[in-house]
Amino acid sequence: MGGDHAPAATIAGALLALQELAPEHSIQLVGRTEAIRAELDAQLAAAAPALRAQAHRVSMVEAAEVIEMTDKPSVAIRGKPKSSMAVGLRLQVDGDSDAFVSAGNTGAQMAASTFILRLHEGLNRPAIATLFPSARVPVVVLDSGANVDCSAEELVQFARLGAVYAEDILGRTTPSVALLSVGEEPEKGNAAVKDAHKALAAAGGINFIGNVEGRDLPMGTCDRGPVDVVVCDGFVGNVLLKFYEAVPKLIVGLITKSGVPKEQLSGALENLDYAAHGGAPLLGVKGVSIICHGKSSPEAIKNGILVGLRAASSRMSDHIGQRLASTASGATA
């Protein structure tokens, strides 16, 4: 029920995903089943016969309440226990589902995911990981909005979360992890970043390559090589993310004004479309919770589902738990 275009876009995305998922996978649509049924039937009626034949792999789970975009995060936990968010996440706890995807209220999804799925030991908070398109391959940026004030300890935790995400979801081997700062030197940065740098440099089990600057992000590399994961607090990550979304619009506007046909550009800039990279996993919770943009198109929802599947089938959450446990038992900075 979440997102600006729900349930139509959500259902359309689910049907798109269904066509790419292996036969053993199925999709549960959680929400007001009456509204879902009507929309689902309408979309299936208009669908190709091959898709209609797969309709049995889509089921519905009743959730009477809806969390509004204006609801406070706490509403998801206490105020509306029968929301599609709470019901959908509880499916994982009960062993009836492997991943949860939503385009609803992000704050509520974070709160409900943390409350219902619980955090892995060794973590203070979960983090949202977003893929930033780059000239090389996409760069994992975290936190991109879950936590506006972060301690050095939390930045170090994000580094560990991001490394597992890059391995499991993106298939990167020994991903390089960098700290976003205002200079490459370890002594550059705000207080939290400087302390995090020290801790990461001393920490084991992570391929820490030092600080990167804003300019290294769109390139996906720095002078020490490729950058797979960039760690920052959620304030910086969120501002950057929204900024990055808007810059291509500006540039395309400038270029088309100069006479270059728009079609020629949109093809070239397809790679910058963050929707193509799917939803952003909330990392740190014991389970899979994929956060999609409120404005998600069906294509974006579909990709969110595929990310959720990759997270579940690669057992990313387990890996995070194991990694954190081995860190806690080993030497730490």
Added chain:
Amino acid sequence: MGGDHAPAATIAGALLALQELAPEHSIQLVGRTEAIRAELDAQLAAAAPALRAQAHRVSMVEAAEVIEMTDKPSVAIRGKPKSSMAVGLRLQVDGDSDAFVSAGNTGAQMAASTFILRLHEGLNRPAIATLFPSARVPVVVLDSGANVDCSAEELVQFARLGAVYAEDILGRTTPSVALLSVGEEPEKGNAAVKDAHKALAAAGGINFIGNVEGRDLPMGTCDRGPVDVVVCDGFVGNVLLKFYEAVPKLIVGLITKSGVPKEQLSGALENLDYAAHGGAPLLGVKGVSIICHGKSSPEAIKNGILVGLRAASSRMSDHIGQRLASTASGATA
């Protein structure tokens, strides 16, 4: 003597500026006069006769020491009292100059400017203001790197500094000032931003329009209208600035790969060239100190000089002092 291409680029920039300045303006080149003389003579010998006829408006001031890019900021104050930076700034205190422009070590320029020119009353620190190209007109972003950890009080001070800059240098009437955050609502943001929002909303003498998000910056507008000044801490501002510099490169690369001729693009993207907007003034010091990028081209140096002139002739520094004094005597939040 400062900057990656000094003294050649600095002198070339000075000569470019000379051709745009009114006859009553003159330029002082501060540094090792022997090296400057040689370069200046070589450039004048190759210049047009009209420019050579203006050479008397360029003078030299001896400064035996040079601050290296790797020097600590404190070196500018204590270690090298005869650096071109210290000597050049002291000219203002002695009444022999109205503005100082440098492409040297930024940290050293900040420290030396603060130490020699002194801060206006009511300020804790100076801030660097940078112009971000936007779909509308350039947006003043500050602090863009002088201060990595900022209190709410300092963000409010930056708002006042930025407003005067927008009026005096950009000619904006009653410039709108916004706070960069992760949402429009006053309760969104990190601790410092939330407190700064409250203080700005209660403060007089400033056209505060509330929070803006990352996406509003490249547009130069938000849903409450045009955005002239955006306030953030120096960590966020610096990361954004460097990120913004790199994104167009990425996009042009993608587009030219798709077959659009590069020349067609560079014209369209000319507006995104931050060098076209000149150096970034260090705001808050009693005087004019313009910070240019270390990689400054002659064109960028020239623009830095023109900005320095506008700052001096509009009496921006005095206006900042007056504005701060009236704030201190009036009701404050």
